[in-house]
Amino acid sequence: SRKLWLDVDVGVDDAQGLMLALAHADTSIVGISAVHGNVDVRKVALNIARILTLCDRIDVPFHCGADEPLTAAAMDASFFHGLDGLGDVPATFPAYSDLKLAAAPGHAAVHLAHAVGEHEGELTIVATGPLTNIALACKLCEDLPSKVGRLVVMGGAEAAGNVTPTAEYNFHCDPESAQLVLRKIPQTLLVTWDCTIKHALEWSWVDAWLSKPGAKATFMRDVMAKSMAYEQQREPGVGWIACDPLAVALAVCDDALLESEPKHCVVETKGTLTRGMSVFQSPGGKAALKANVLLVKSICMARFAALLDAATD
Numbered sequence: 001s002r003k004l005w006l007d008v009d010v011g012v013d014d015a016q017g018l019m020l021a022l023a024h025a026d027t028s029i030v031g032i033s034a035v036h037g038n039v040d041v042r043k044v045a046l047n048i049a050r051i052l053t054l055c056d057r058i059d060v061p062f063h064c065g066a067d068e069p070l071t072a073a074a075m076d077a078s079f080f081h082g083l084d085g086l087g088d089v090p091a092t093f094p095a096y097s098d099l100k101l102a103a104a105p106g107h108a109a110v111h112l113a114h115a116v117g118e119h120e121g122e123l124t125i126v127a128t129g130p131l132t133n134i135a136l137a138c139k140l141c142e143d144l145p146s147k148v149g150r151l152v153v154m155g156g157a158e159a160a161g162n163v164t165p166t167a168e169y170n171f172h173c174d175p176e177s178a179q180l181v182l183r184k185i186p187q188t189l190l191v192t193w194d195c196t197i198k199h200a201l202e203w204s205w206v207d208a209w210l211s212k213p214g215a216k217a218t219f220m221r222d223v224m225a226k227s228m229a230y231e232q233q234r235e236p237g238v239g240w241i242a243c244d245p246l247a248v249a250l251a252v253c254d255d256a257l258l259e260s261e262p263k264h265c266v267v268e269t270k271g272t273l274t275r276g277m278s279v280f281q282s283p284g285g286k287a288a289l290k291a292n293v294l295l296v297k298s299i300c301m302a303r304f305a306a307l308l309d310a311a312t313d
């Protein structure tokens with residue numbers, strides 16, 4: 001089975017991605033790392049504990065990682081994800097005191113670097129938050145890029161961003177880390193904001209998904225209520241933009257990817273209007289640019305929907 005490491009800033013859609021991976025029979029989760037992003041990293045770690053408890057998977061090790069970007073101050077997206085990162089519905093969760101697990105000691109980046117070495121060539125990393133932990137792991141272990149199996153990232157934007165006119169949230173939070181990781185790790189599979197809009201889930205599908213019986217579907221319904229209301233108001237015709245589970249689906253299932261394009265991608269770190277912007281160029285040309293990413297263009301929606309549906313069975 002595929003060996004997977006998830007680096008997350010849970011986050012409503014991170015939770016969906018995590019549950020998708022936990023439900024996928026052919027995937028063995030080696031570890032999970034928490035990173036700052038949507039909410040404070042300690043809240044992210046608590047949310048991982050909540051999900052592992054809900055899914056009866058307290059065997060999976062998880063670790064607390066970076067509490068802020070490499071150089072900038074931490075950001076926050078609680079207006080969308082809730083103050084606790086999971087929609088502010090405490091009654092839905094096991095009481096804090098009932099959570100039987102906590103993050104394992106040691107920094108997540110250290111554990112990640114170690115896991116890549118231990119599973120050389122075999123570990124798929126999927127990153128659905130700012131790339132700070134991955135950047136730190138690259139710094140700790142200089143041959144990590146040659147030892148990692150594959151990196152799948154949700155981040156970047158081709159046409160317009162979702163947090164500024166030019167930048168997507170994960171890249172905007174920590175552009176220095178995003179640039180470092182894309183420079184170091186070859187052939188990163190990149191799911192951009194544009195790609196996630198193109199593959200949004202129809203509201204009718206979401207309604208049916210959330211109406212299923214059982215604890216996991218109920219959890220998902222409660223956790224999504226706030227962000228779903230927000231999206232229905234902001235983008236009524238688009239559907240649920242399932243950013244992070246798309247990246248996780250590609251990480252666990254090769255058949256889900258229909259089309260990708262090799263590109264040279266750099267991340268702007270300096271501009272006041274463009275910080276965190278991802279700039280794509282075709283490889284080759286006069287400058288002999290090398291492709292460092294595989295830009296995801298098309299995903300099999302039926303395959304994706306089936307994987308996500310299984311997450312709440």
Ligand code: BDR
Pocket residue numbers: 011012013014038077128129154162168169170193243244
């Ligand atoms: C990304 O930003 C976060 O708020 C989401 O969890 C997702 O990873 C989308 O831009």
Ligand code: CA
Pocket residue numbers: 008009010011013014037038128129244
């Ligand atoms: Ca995320």
